[in-house]
Amino acid sequence: MLIGEYIHTIDEKNRISMPSKFRKELGKKIIITPGLDSCLFIFTLEEWKKVSKRLSDSETDLSFLKADKRSFNRYMFGRAAEVEIDRIGRILIPDFLKDRIGLKDKAAIIGVEDRVEIWNDKEWLKNQEIVEKQAGELAEKLGNEKTK
Amino acid sequence: MLIGEYIHTIDEKNRISMPSKFRKELGKKIIITPGLDSCLFIFTLEEWKKVSKRLSDSETDLSFLKADKRSFNRYMFGRAAEVEIDRIGRILIPDFLKDRIGLKDKAAIIGVEDRVEIWNDKEWLKNQEIVEKQAGELAEKLGNEKTK
DNA sequence: ATATCAAGTGGGAAAAAGTGGGAAATCAAA
DNA sequence: TTTGATTTCCCACTTTTTCCCACTTGATAT
Numbered sequence A, B: 001m002l003i004g005e006y007i008h009t010i011d012e013k014n015r016i017s018m019p020s021k022f023r024k025e026l027g028k029k030i031i032i033t034p035g036l037d038s039c040l041f042i043f044t045l046e047e048w049k050k051v052s053k054r055l056s057d058s059e060t061d062l063s064f065l066k067a068d069k070r071s072f073n074r075y076m077f078g079r080a081a082e083v084e085i086d087r088i089g090r091i092l093i094p095d096f097l098k099d100r101i102g103l104k105d106k107a108a109i110i111g112v113e114d115r116v117e118i119w120n121d122k123e124w125l126k127n128q129e130i131v132e133k134q135a136g137e138l139a140e141k142l143g144n145e146k147t148k
Numbered sequence C: 001a002t003a004t005c006a007a008g009t010g011g012g013a014a015a016a017a018g019t020g021g022g023a024a025a026t027c028a029a030a
Numbered sequence D: 001t002t003t004g005a006t007t008t009c010c011c012a013c014t015t016t017t018t019c020c021c022a023c024t025t026g027a028t029a030t
Helices: A020-026 A045-056 A066-078 A095-100 A121-147 B020-026 B045-055 B067-076 B095-100 B121-142
Strands: A002-009 A015-017 A029-034 A040-044 A081-084 A090-092 A106-113 A115-120 B002-009 B015-017 B029-034 B040-044 B081-084 B090-092 B106-113 B115-120
Touching: A002 A015, A002 A020, A002 B081, A020 A040, A029 A045, A029 A066, A029 A095, A040 A045, A045 A066, A081 A090, A106 A121, A106 B067, A115 A121, A121 B067, B002 B015, B002 B020, B020 B040, B029 B045, B029 B067, B029 B095, B040 B045, B045 B067, B081 B090, B106 B121, B115 B121
Parallel strands: none
Antiparallel strands: A002 A106, A015 A090, A029 A040, A029 A081, A040 A115, A106 A115, B002 B106, B015 B090, B029 B040, B029 B081, B040 B115, B106 B115
């Protein structure tokens, strides 16, 4: 399971090292895509298969209109990249994804169960401060949804 | 069952020893996460499995499509860490969790039935004073006799 | 009182992780 | 084909983490 928060450097060559604790689970190749909430998503190849299958499966009801779904899929598929993890655990972030979330020289790398997220470090802090305040309510809200 | 209150030191390397009475029950590895009040939760791996299962959305496997869920999962998974208990019973507290509740050089370690909580020692005292005052009323409400 | 043991604390040395940068290889344009 | 730029591969430095050992304290037993 991918968990935890790491702040790593992006060097002049657009390289960033994956936390060593993630490497085994991530494998040799990963899929990096634009994510939701101004971050990037990284999936293992296996996880990506599952995700892409669910997204393209016409029977799955994601409460989308078809046109919305097409748009969304363009977003997720069209800008996804397969990236190799090098011998010492670094990946190369494609420029178009880097620019998309305004990555500069520091990034927050977050394990979220079965995916990894990449955030602009400052955005991550801001976001967490907000969530921190809401955590109690969120917990209750999610707890309630379970029962209905 | 994990019970009792201990005040232990956090050294310059962010290490803190688990009370020896907790060690057997905690096992070799634990999960440490932000708690819901201003404390940290420590779960055994078994407990954590239960908790994380409850958080996962079994219906779609695409929990990242819901904003609330993304937020909460980032909070629970993104700021969790699997930590090993060393040969002499100490754990390492990740910086991002230490900072979150303003831990300095002393922490209160509290056994709460099936989890352990870590508090800033002063916060813990404050909290205790408040609870102390309410204890009588609470006991009546619950129809229970409680000893502190 | 003294010895003994367990629990908690502190710190040095080795190992691992993260970072930076040069050289070789690849590609593109002239 | 040559030149220049970009990418890939590899090595080396620095920092952090891990591992191990030893000291201190307080409780217990002789």
